[in-house]
Amino acid sequence: MVWLIGALCALAVAGAAYRKRSLTLSGAAAAFVMGTIYFGAGNLLWFGILLVFFVSSSLLSKFKQANKAELEKSYAKTGTRDAGQVFANGGAGMLLCLFHAIWPHSGWIYAFIGVMAAVTADTWATEWGGLSRRPPRSVLTGKIVPPGTSGGVTLMGSSAAAAGGLLIALFGWLFALLSGTDVFWGGLWLAGLTGGLAGAFSDSFLGATVQVMYRCPVCGKDVEVLEHCGQPTRRIRGWRWMNNDAVNFISSCIGGLAAWLLALVV
Numbered sequence: 001m002v003w004l005i006g007a008l009c010a011l012a013v014a015g016a017a018y019r020k021r022s023l024t025l026s027g028a029a030a031a032f033v034m035g036t037i038y039f040g041a042g043n044l045l046w047f048g049i050l051l052v053f054f055v056s057s058s059l060l061s062k063f064k065q066a067n068k069a070e071l072e073k074s075y076a077k078t079g080t081r082d083a084g085q086v087f088a089n090g091g092a093g094m095l096l097c098l099f100h101a102i103w104p105h106s107g108w109i110y111a112f113i114g115v116m117a118a119v120t121a122d123t124w125a126t127e128w129g130g131l132s133r134r135p136p137r138s139v140l141t142g143k144i145v146p147p148g149t150s151g152g153v154t155l156m157g158s159s160a161a162a163a164g165g166l167l168i169a170l171f172g173w174l175f176a177l178l179s180g181t182d183v184f185w186g187g188l189w190l191a192g193l194t195g196g197l198a199g200a201f202s203d204s205f206l207g208a209t210v211q212v213m214y215r216c217p218v219c220g221k222d223v224e225v226l227e228h229c230g231q232p233t234r235r236i237r238g239w240r241w242m243n244n245d246a247v248n249f250i251s252s253c254i255g256g257l258a259a260w261l262l263a264l265v266v
């Protein structure tokens, strides 16, 4: 019964997101599977947090989209998410949800808050950071880099990352109350903030070091996409498999691990 309710809720959300062009068809299918598992194997806490991440990120992507239209052409992430992006963002949380169903322990929940704080923080940092008037600086060298460069950070982006992490904590606390899940509220806030900042920083760090980057042979720009100006791009650095989705997934795991370790200590 829980699985059936989960499937119906997931179908409604994925369908609405597809119609609003927040998800591609493959993205909607992935979101349906994921939402069903979050609700079926988890409860309102797990499903609700996934929804908060998804709705807040989609709203931010639509917000002032015109400002970023040019930037998005050279950037792997766009407002419309495909299956790869859906699993990159929600995959680690889905595994934690399944682990929690098999071996129930509150540690999984803190790790989950950290994971979702990380992906929310990263999306928020990207969306808000992209609107920053000051140019971003490389997380590695501190030098000014062009807007949209992987590994570029701004104060606005970092503040947005912290806010995104805290939003997940706030809803985590709310959904834990509503679903009668026994967790320590202070641990949730710490997990949200730590997961958010650790995740966003890891994302920038991986972006500046091992993430694959390409160069457009026509306009000469460094981009994250395989095609630019109608021409295939050339790989100039990074590991071939380390695309934006891989970076997102790994950063979310780092955010989850940081939150879990901190919750363990506290």
Ligand SMILES: [Zn+2]
Pocket (backbone or CB within 6 Å): 216, 217, 218, 219, 220, 221, 228, 229
């Ligand atoms: Zn180009």
